[in-house]
Amino acid sequence: MAKNALKTARIEEEFGIRATYYFRTSKKAFVPEIIQEIEGMGHEVGYHYEVLSTAKGDYEKAIQLFENDVNKFRSICNLKTICMHGAVLSKYDNRDLWKSYDFRDFGILGEAYLSAGENLNYFTDTGRGWNSRNNMRDFLQNKNEQISADTTDDLIKLAESSEINNFYISLHPDRWKSNITNWSLFWLYDFVLNSGKKVVMAVRQ
Secondary structure, three states: OHHHHHHHHHHHHHOOOOOEEEEOOOOOOOOHHHHHHHHHOOOEEEEEEOHHHHOOOOHHHHHHHHHHHHHHHHOOOOOOEEEEOOOOOOOOOHHHHHHOOOHHHHOOOEEOOOOOOOOOEEEEOOOOOOOOOOOOOOOOOOOOOOOOOOOHHHHHHHHHHOOOOOEEEEOOHHHOOOOHHHHHHHHHHHHHHHHHHHHHHHHHO
16 A cells, blocks of 8 residues: 555656645554655655544544544654544544544544545546546535546546646555556455446445
8 A cells, every 4th residue: 555655756856746645543554764766756645544434424533543543744854634434334434523622632634535625626546437427425625516526537638638627636556556456456445446336325325
């Protein structure tokens, strides 16, 4: 996970692009030397939190986990922002933690979904597509984008057309593979996950 983020960060640095990289605290994602190298390129590093789903809806336990993780990040980098992890198989939306607590009390400036500005066109590769058809939670609040893209080629054409200039793009480096074997394996993973999402959405409705 972290290695793929590093590859993407190097490509963006080469093209003069500065982005925010959100890391979970799992063993494969939280690799201090990689996080510090990415920050050293001029990218921002943030915390990809999933504490409410991890705590199975226990808000007190969740906020304790959050504080511990924030301190963990700040021991190796300059943490300013956070972004919820969708955790689609959990019934808990991690953003709901902030209905009872305030992330600003922890010195956090903003949350990627809750603090985004207005008039943004949001695109995410969640669900293996830019059209959000297999996306359950990765949406900006109170946003109903009128412009969409089905494929990466569609998104590139939108960018080149200058039709819009207020892109807000969320992508997962793990999803972008450089060889057919790894691409095929992740395609299979996404296929199974998206099938599961459809079942979950049907049950919740």
